[in-house]
Each structure stands twice: as C-alpha cells, then as structure tokens.
Amino acid sequence: MPIKDKPTPPKFRLFNNIFLILGVVFLAASFILPSILGPKIPGVPYSLFIHQVQEGEVARVQVSENQIQYQLKPVADEEAGQVFSTTPIFDLSLPKTLEANGVEFAATAPPKNRWVGSLLSWVIPPLIFVGIWQFFLRRSGGGGGPQGMLSIGKSKAKVYVEGEAAKITFADVAGVDEAKTELVEIVDFLKTPERYTQIGAHIPKGVLLVGPPGTGKTLLAKAVAGEAGVPFFSISGSEFVEMFVGVGSSRVRDLFEQAKKQAPCIVFIDELDAIGKSRSSSGMYGGNDEREQTLNQLLSEMDGFAPEDATVIVLAATNRPEILDPALLRPGRFDRQVLVDRPALSGREAILGIHAQTVKLGEDVDLKAIATRTPGFAGADLANLVNEAALLAARNYRPAVAQADFAEAIERVVAGLEKKSRVLNDKEKKIVAYHEVGHALVGSLMAGSGKVEKISIVSRGMAALGYTLQLPTEDRFLMDEAELRGQIATLLGGRSAEEIVFNSITTGASNDLQRATDLAEQMVTAFGMSKVLGPLAYQQGSRPMFLDQGASGRRTMSEETAQAIDREVKDIVETAHQQALEAIRHNRDLMETITMQLLETEAIEGQTLHHLLDQASPA
Ligand code: ADP
Ligand code: MG
Numbered sequence: 237m238p239i240k241d242k243p244t245p246p247k248f249r250l251f252n253n254i255f256l257i258l259g260v261v262f263l264a265a266s267f268i269l270p271s272i273l274g275p276k277i278p279g280v281p282y283s284l285f286i287h288q289v290q291e292g293e294v295a296r297v298q299v300s301e302n303q304i305q306y307q308l309k310p311v312a313d314e315e316a317g318q319v320f321s322t323t324p325i326f327d328l329s330l331p332k333t334l335e336a337n338g339v340e341f342a343a344t345a346p347p348k349n350r351w352v353g354s355l356l357s358w359v360i361p362p363l364i365f366v367g368i369w370q371f372f373l374r375r376s377g378g379g380g381g382p383q384g385m386l387s388i389g390k391s392k393a394k395v396y397v398e399g400e401a402a403k404i405t406f407a408d409v410a411g412v413d414e415a416k417t418e419l420v421e422i423v424d425f426l427k428t429p430e431r432y433t434q435i436g437a438h439i440p441k442g443v444l445l446v447g448p449p450g451t452g453k454t455l456l457a458k459a460v461a462g463e464a465g466v467p468f469f470s471i472s473g474s475e476f477v478e479m480f481v482g483v484g485s486s487r488v489r490d491l492f493e494q495a496k497k498q499a500p501c502i503v504f505i506d507e508l509d510a511i512g513k514s515r516s517s518s519g520m521y522g523g524n525d526e527r528e529q530t531l532n533q534l535l536s537e538m539d540g541f542a543p544e545d546a547t548v549i550v551l552a553a554t555n556r557p558e559i560l561d562p563a564l565l566r567p568g569r570f571d572r573q574v575l576v577d578r579p580a581l582s583g584r585e586a587i588l589g590i591h592a593q594t595v596k597l598g599e600d601v602d603l604k605a606i607a608t609r610t611p612g613f614a615g616a617d618l619a620n621l622v623n624e625a626a627l628l629a630a631r632n633y634r635p636a637v638a639q640a641d642f643a644e645a646i647e648r649v650v651a652g653l654e655k656k657s658r659v660l661n662d663k664e665k666k667i668v669a670y671h672e673v674g675h676a677l678v679g680s681l682m683a684g685s686g687k688v689e690k691i692s693i694v695s696r697g698m699a700a701l702g703y704t705l706q707l708p709t710e711d712r713f714l715m716d717e718a719e720l721r722g723q724i725a726t727l728l729g730g731r732s733a734e735e736i737v738f739n740s741i742t743t744g745a746s747n748d749l750q751r752a753t754d755l756a757e758q759m760v761t762a763f764g765m766s767k768v769l770g771p772l773a774y775q776q777g778s779r780p781m782f783l784d785q786g787a788s789g790r791r792t793m794s795e796e797t798a799q800a801i802d803r804e805v806k807d808i809v810e811t812a813h814q815q816a817l818e819a820i821r822h823n824r825d826l827m828e829t830i831t832m833q834l835l836e837t838e839a840i841e842g843q844t845l846h847h848l849l850d851q852a853s854p855a
C-alpha cells in the first residue's frame with residue numbers, strides 16, 4: 237500500500253494564479269480603459285493645429301504630456317467651439333506662438349491615479365516572469381510544493397504526519413520479522429524517550445536499513461513513523477545530487493532544522509548510497525564536490541544534535557552498504573544496521589496475504605502454494621504478482637482472481653525478473669540446505685567465527701544459491717592462529733556436510749575453497765604462523781595487509797621454500813577440513829533437524845537459530 241505524496245494544498249495554487257491573473261487584468265485595464273471611457277475627441281495633425289492657431293481660430297489649449305486638446309472659437313450660431321486633439325511634437329516655441337496669437341493655454345495636472353499605472357508597469361512584468369519560472373520549477377522538480385518560489389535551497393522533504401489517511405503500520409509489512417523486532421524498539425524510543433533518557437541511556441541516532449531492492453525498506457520506515465505517531469520527513473538521496481553546488485548541503489541543514497522543530501520525529505533518507513558513497517572511492521577525478529559537501533553536512537548534522545533535547549531518529553535505507561563511507565557507520569551516526577532480507581516461505585505467504593486483501597480472490601486460490609513457487613521474490617515482486625494476476629482475471633472477464641491467474645502471473649513476473657532469482661529444483665534445494673547448515677554448525681563450534689545470524693536457501697543474486705550470515709561479535713583487528721583455523725574450518729563446513737550426507741561433492745563450494753585457501757596461504761606467507769617456515773614474510777612488498785585481501789605475489793624464493801609453503805598451506809586446509817568433518821559427524825542428528833526445518837521455512841534466523849545451534853556439542 238504505497239503512501240501518496242502529500243499534494244500541494246489546492247488553495248495555495250489558486251491563490252498564486254489569482255494573483256497573476258489579477259495583475260494582468262489591472263495592467264490591461266490601465267492601458268485600455270481611459271481610451272474607451274474618455275470622450276471621443278477627433279484628432280488632427282499638428283501642422284493643422286499650428287495653422288489654426290496662426291489663423292486665430294483657436295480659443296484655448298490644454299497641453300499635457302502626450303496630448304494637446306484645443307477648442308476653436310465658436311463660429312456662427314455655435315455655443316461653444318469644436319474640440320480637437322493632436323499629438324505634440326518637441327516644439328519649444330509653442331508657448332510663444334500661442335501667446336502671440338492670444339490663445340488661452342494651460343497644462344493639465346498629471347492624472348491622480350497615474351502612480352497606480354506606473355507602479356503596475358514596474359511590478360507586473362517581473363511577476364509574469366516569476367510565474368513562468370515557477371511553472372517550470374514545478375514541472376521539473378515535481379516537489380516545488382508549498383515552499384514556493386524561493387525554495388531552491390529549501391528541503392524538498394515530504395512530511396507525513398500522524399493521522400493521515402494512508403497510515404502505514406507494521407501490519408502492512410510482512411516477512412521481515414527480525415527487522416521488525418529491531419524497529420519496534422525504535423518506536424518505543426520515539427514514544428517514550430523519557431524512559432530511556434532518565435537512566436542516562438543514549439537513544440540511537442541513526443538506523444540503517446540494508447537489503448536488496450523491493451524488500452520493503454521504505455515501507456518499514458513509514459511503518460515506524462505510523463506506529464510511533466510522529467512526523468516523518470522523507471527525502472531521497474538521489475534528490476540531493478543536484479546541479480547547483482551547495483544546494484545539497486543547505487538542503488540537509490534545512491531538513492534537520494525542520495525536523496528539530498517537530499521532534500520527536502523521524503528523518504528518513506532513502507537511497508543513502510547516492511550521497512554516502514565512500515569519499516575515497518569516488519574515482520580518480522577527485523570525486524564529486526557537491527556530494528562530498530552534502531555528506532559532510534549530513535555528518536555534522538548527525539553529530540550536532542543531542543538526543544536529549546530533540547528526539548530525532550534518522551532512518552536511512554540502502555541496498556549497497558558496501559560502498560558507504562565508513563564515517564557514516566561510526567557510533568553516533570548510523571550505528572545500528574538492520575537487515576531487510578528477501579522473505580522466506582512463510583513471509584512470502586504473509587505478504588501475499590496483505591496484498592491480496594485488496595483484490596477479490598476466487599475459492600481455489602492457495603496463497604501457500606503460490607508462496608512455494610516464488611522463492612527469491614521480494615515484497616515488491618509479490619505485490620506486483622498479485623496485481624498482474626488481478627489484471628489477467630479482469631482481462632478475461634472473471635469476477636474473481638483464480639489460481640490459474642496467479643500461475644500465469646508468476647511466469648510473467650519471473651520472465652521479467654530474468655535471472656534475478658533462480659528457482660532451484662528439489663534436489664538442489666536439499667544440497668544447498670545441507671551445505672548451509674554445515675557452515676552454520678561448524679561456525680557455531682569454532683573459535684573466531686562470529687555468531688551465525690541467519691541461514692537461508694533463498695537464492696540471492698547470481699552467485700550464491702544459499703547463504704549463511706555470520707556477524708562478527710566484535711570488531712576484529714587481531715586474530716590468533718586458532719581463530720584463523722576456525723574460520724577456515726567454517727568455510728569448509730559446507731563442503732564437508734555435502735561429503736557426509738551425499739558422499740559426493742558439487743560445484744557449489746568453489747568460492748568457499750578459494751577463500752579458505754587464500755586464508756591459509758596468508759597464515760603461512762604473511763602472518764608467520766607456520767612452524768616449518770618460521771616468522772618470515774614470503775609475500776612481495778610491504779603493502780598493508782587485510783585479512784580478506786587475498787594473497788599477493790610471492791617473493792623470489794627457492795624451489796624448496798615454495799614447495800614447503802604449498803605443503804604447509806595444504807596441511808592447514810586439510811586439518812581444518814578434518815575438524816569440520818568431525819564437528820558435523822558429531823552433530824549429525826542436529827544437522828538433520830536443522831536442515832529439515834530449513835527446507836520447510838527456507839530461512840532460519842535470530843533466536844530460533846541460536847537455540848538450535850546452542851545444542852551443538854564440540855567433538
Ligand atoms: P525498498 O524500499 O526496500 O526498495 P519498498 O518499501 O519501496 O522497497 O517496497 C515497494 C513496495 O513493495 C511496497 O510499497 C509494498 O507494496 C511492497 N512490499 C515490499 N516489501 C514488502 C513487505 N515486506 N511486506 C509487504 N509489502 C511489501
Ligand atoms: Mg526504497
């Protein structure tokens with residue numbers, strides 16, 4: 237249920253236009269009216285006028301700036317002479333001529349209301365320009381909105397306030413239970429900040445929603461605002477990237493100014509990666525100044541407010557967390573990250589349920605069956621699917637959506653998605669499930685690998701068929717040998733499980749093996765962890781080492797040393813492999829339990845997973 241942008245109040249537009257129309261009418265009137273309403277006086281050439289003066293036929297003359305009116309002397313039985321007008325030429329001798337011929341003459345006082353005319357002639361043209369300018373601004377910006385003409389630097393943030401018709405709550409979001417659990421806490425902060433500040437707890441400032449497109453990040457952010465009943469300022473990162481330098485940063489400043497006035501509230505920055513791209517990675521041309529300024533402004537705004545005096549929680553969403561500037565992720569900024577992942581089976585069923593509420597469903601529709609057939613679909617894909625099915629039903633003049641419509645819609649959507657999601661067959665699914673559970677089991681038993689947070693057989697992108705998500709329990713800068721060995725064993729856990737269960741090996745583990753071997757090689761050649769080879773660096777050069785950087789070229793060395801390194805690497809990997817096999821064999825029953833559950837639900841995470849893995853016992 238997408239929220240509509242708050243429309244510009246119609247009253248305001250009307251007001252703007254009336255202003256403009258009135259102006260034009262005034263201007264026209266000041267030019268046209270006098271000549272319509274004024275008496276009709278015949279005009280004559282200036283030369284005739286002079287001639288008549290010299291002939292002594294003119295009685296009196298009235299000279300004004302751009303017209304001369306004159307009256308002839310009455311002839312014969314006329315009461316008063318005829319009146320004519322002429323347009324003056326630049327003639328300084330006119331008064332002399334008139335006097336010489338005994339004509340009575342005077343100048344007219346300037347018209348009383350002339351200032352209105354001249355004022356209008358100064359004011360109206362600029363107004364017209366402004367009007368045109370605004371028209372274009374509105375068309376191009378789309379969101380010019382109520383701030384009107386002087387708002388280039390103003391934030392275009394759209395505000396949603398509590399009580400609006402399309403109020404979104406957590407009930408509108410499904411399939412992302414872990415994320416919801418985390419966000420419920422945020423809602424609580426917003427509702428009763430005192431409870432936390434009383435004890436001296438710091439309310440988090442920034443929460444980053446991370447996940448693939450269409451999984452409901454934007455929706456979740458709106459739901460947080462809806463649940464907490466606070467104003468919601470939303471702006472998209474891509475809107476910041478504008479043509480004028482300095483606009484982005486002033487927009488950020490303005491956004492936070494507005495927000496602080498309305499605290500407690502939520503500021504939502506969608507597509508954070510558009511401004512938050514790592515400053516160092518922004519290319520060889522010295523980066524994008526505008527984006528950098530905007531990012532700096534954002535950072536300083538986030539540092540600048542103390543949660544005690546203004547409960548402003550900044551939510552942001554991105555599907556590319558890896559390119560974000562590390563400065564954004566520091567404590568006090570976006571220090572909380574919430575994973576919004578593609579939904580598993582039950583989640584998909586629930587999402588289908590939400591979106592099917594608005595369409596008429598036939599008797600035979602089985603949402604669970606549809607969910608089973610759509611692994612890898614994100615929330616947005618499922619919403620789209622329901623709509624496609626409804627369109628198909630309508631096209632065929634059916635009164636309700638039938639299961640067959642869904643079946644056809646799935647094919648269409650899948651074709652549209654191309655290979656974004658792979659649909660595994662049952663055997664592949666089983667292999668992937670055992671593989672991932674293998675990683676998880678070994679990972680939970682080994683030193684140095686983080687807590688296993690999630691296992692999933694919902695394929696993700698092109699590369700991974702399933703995945704095991706491990707979060708490091710703390711920031712690791714140093715690792716000891718046992719921990720590195722544990723990591724290698726964990727990497728081999730997937731393949732080991734396949735070996736034990738199927739007694740065969742598939743191609744699925746090649747990336748695991750690559751990483752395990754790299755790590756082992758680094759242990760030997762860079763970290764000096766091999767007893768045989770000693771504390772020597774066998775790698776080329778002295779560039780900084782990161783644990784996951786992969787091996788660099790080796791130093792020139794004797795054939796013997798090279799062979800010794802290879803032996804050591806192989807030994808480390810093989811030992812870890814045995815460790816992994818051991819761990820899995822020892823917990824074979826548990827592995828079956830978890831795998832069966834995983835096959836059923838497609839993903840296990842959080843508490844449920846921790847409980848299961850806690851039962852694992854070391855060999
Ligand atoms: P994102 O911001 O993660 O790219 P959106 O929040 O914009 O995705 O989702 C787009 C639409 O897809 C939503 O408006 C909603 O209709 C639907 N949708 C996505 N995820 C979910 C979900 N978890 N539950 C219900 N609907 C969803
Ligand atoms: Mg979004």
Ligand code: ZN
Nearest residue numbers: 675730745748
């Ligand atoms: Zn693996």
